Amino acid sequence: MKPLQEVRSGIIVIICIFIFFKVKRNKRPTNLSTISAEVDDNDAITEESPQFDLDIIRAATGNFSEANKLGQGGFGPVFRGKLPNGTEIAVKRLSQNSGQGEYEFKNEARLLSRLQHRNLVKLLGYCLEGIERLLVYEFVPNASLEKFIFDPLKRVLLDWDTRYKIITGIARGLLYLHEDSRLRIIHRDLKASNILLDMDMNAKVSDFGTARLFEIDQTQADTSQIMGTYGYMAPEYVLRGHYSLKSDVFSFGVLVLEIVSGRRNLEPRSGQDMELLIGHVWKNWREGNISGIVDPAVTSGYTPNILRCIHIGLLCVQQNEATRPSMSSVVLMLNSQSVTLSVPTEPAFLMNMSPINNSDISSGYDSTSNATKADPSGNKADAFSINEASITDPYPR
Numbered sequence: 001m002k003p004l005q006e007v008r009s010g011i012i013v014i015i016c017i018f019i020f021f022k023v024k025r026n027k028r029p030t031n032l033s034t035i036s037a038e039v040d041d042n043d044a045i046t047e048e049s050p051q052f053d054l055d056i057i058r059a060a061t062g063n064f065s066e067a068n069k070l071g072q073g074g075f076g077p078v079f080r081g082k083l084p085n086g087t088e089i090a091v092k093r094l095s096q097n098s099g100q101g102e103y104e105f106k107n108e109a110r111l112l113s114r115l116q117h118r119n120l121v122k123l124l125g126y127c128l129e130g131i132e133r134l135l136v137y138e139f140v141p142n143a144s145l146e147k148f149i150f151d152p153l154k155r156v157l158l159d160w161d162t163r164y165k166i167i168t169g170i171a172r173g174l175l176y177l178h179e180d181s182r183l184r185i186i187h188r189d190l191k192a193s194n195i196l197l198d199m200d201m202n203a204k205v206s207d208f209g210t211a212r213l214f215e216i217d218q219t220q221a222d223t224s225q226i227m228g229t230y231g232y233m234a235p236e237y238v239l240r241g242h243y244s245l246k247s248d249v250f251s252f253g254v255l256v257l258e259i260v261s262g263r264r265n266l267e268p269r270s271g272q273d274m275e276l277l278i279g280h281v282w283k284n285w286r287e288g289n290i291s292g293i294v295d296p297a298v299t300s301g302y303t304p305n306i307l308r309c310i311h312i313g314l315l316c317v318q319q320n321e322a323t324r325p326s327m328s329s330v331v332l333m334l335n336s337q338s339v340t341l342s343v344p345t346e347p348a349f350l351m352n353m354s355p356i357n358n359s360d361i362s363s364g365y366d367s368t369s370n371a372t373k374a375d376p377s378g379n380k381a382d383a384f385s386i387n388e389a390s391i392t393d394p395y396p397r
């Protein structure tokens with residue numbers, strides 16, 4: 001009997017050890033290194049991001065030659081290059097005075113290298129040698145949405161189907177950042193110049209320099225540092241430094257309306273009152289004047305799809321962040337025509353900007369972008385006022 005009991009005990013111990021290790025394997029740790037285990041079926045699991053040798057990057061970019069310069073962003077210039085294996089790359093060379101510390105640099109590098117989605121620009125690796133800090137991205141051949149949508153000649157190339165594909169691509173990329181990985185990521189600087197277009201005009205969300213990481217239960221925060229670009233920032237972010245997933249939803253809504261109309265939300269016109277695009281869209285939507293909204297370069301007629309996108313855009317830019325939809329709702333609304341859309345309430349169109357802001361905005365433009373970066377020192381634009389017009393007829397006639 002005794003040996004039999006020992007055998008039984010032995011089996012029980014073995015089963016317990018097996019269950020223990022099985023549970024341990026399945027348990028998801030909560031740190032950043034597990035991000036790759038959280039990818040959905042659009043994604044591939046990625047390894048630790050490779051650290052590139054500075055000599056390799058120098059050789060790939062012709063020693064950061066002017067001829068290879070793709071553009072100048074807020075954190076430094078971006079250069080085109082080719083690795084010895086033929087892979088085309090875009091190298092972001094962070095300026096010493098960019099204000100981005102080692103922590104932020106590593107944060108962006110580690111974050112991006114672990115996230116992979118067809119609508120996100122892929123980070124191939126990084127280089128941290130001496131004072132040199134580089135981010136090495138896949139090269140996205142068709143430049144940014146900004147270069148297309150606001151260019152009088154190029155935007156004609158964007159028919160409605162292409163614009164719709166871009167809108168859905170941005171929505172999916174953002175949904176991935178917000179909900180489909182274990183860590184929630186708020187982009188915080190979503191704008192047309194941060195949407196890159198690949199060979200097939202698929203949208204890829206780029207520039208996570210301002211992204212913040214959030215554990216599942218920490219989805220919003222208040223900050224004394226305002227980062228972002230005027231025209232795209234949600235009012236609660238501009239005025240109170242409060243950001244959340246819904247701040248990105250607001251920026252997405254602005255982007256949708258810009259894509260539909262081919263106009264910038266914030267277009268400075270010297271000597272005139274500034275009218276934000278979202279205010280213009282709202283006014284025309286209420287009057288049923290769709291032709292006053294849609295880019296004349298879109299020649300396909302005002303299909304229900306276009307009307308739906310305007311409607312979704314207006315839902316995203318609502319003044320009250322609580323009433324803005326989540327990105328998963330947005331993707332659902334875009335994918336299924338049968339999903340009923342609620343009536344949008346007043347958007348946060350910040351009219352009657354003070355002369356101080358007007359001059360700030362016109363002088364703050366750089367050569368590559370008409371969008372104006374917010375003051376990273378955290379000075380809040382308290383001169384914005386909200387138009388309090390009430391809704392009488394929310395449906396277009």
Ligand SMILES: Nc1ncnc2c1ncn2[C@@H]1O[C@H](COP(=O)(O)OP(=O)(O)OP(=O)(O)O)[C@@H](O)[C@H]1O
Pocket residue numbers: 070071072073074075076077078090092121137138139140141143144189193194196206207368369373
């Ligand atoms: N992966 C890439 N592939 C191709 N071109 C790129 C890539 N990344 C950036 N670029 C180009 O380099 C330019 C500068 O990019 P960057 O993201 O640094 O700045 P930005 O988006 O214009 O401004 P900001 O820094 O304010 O966001 C972009 O306009 C884009 O045309």
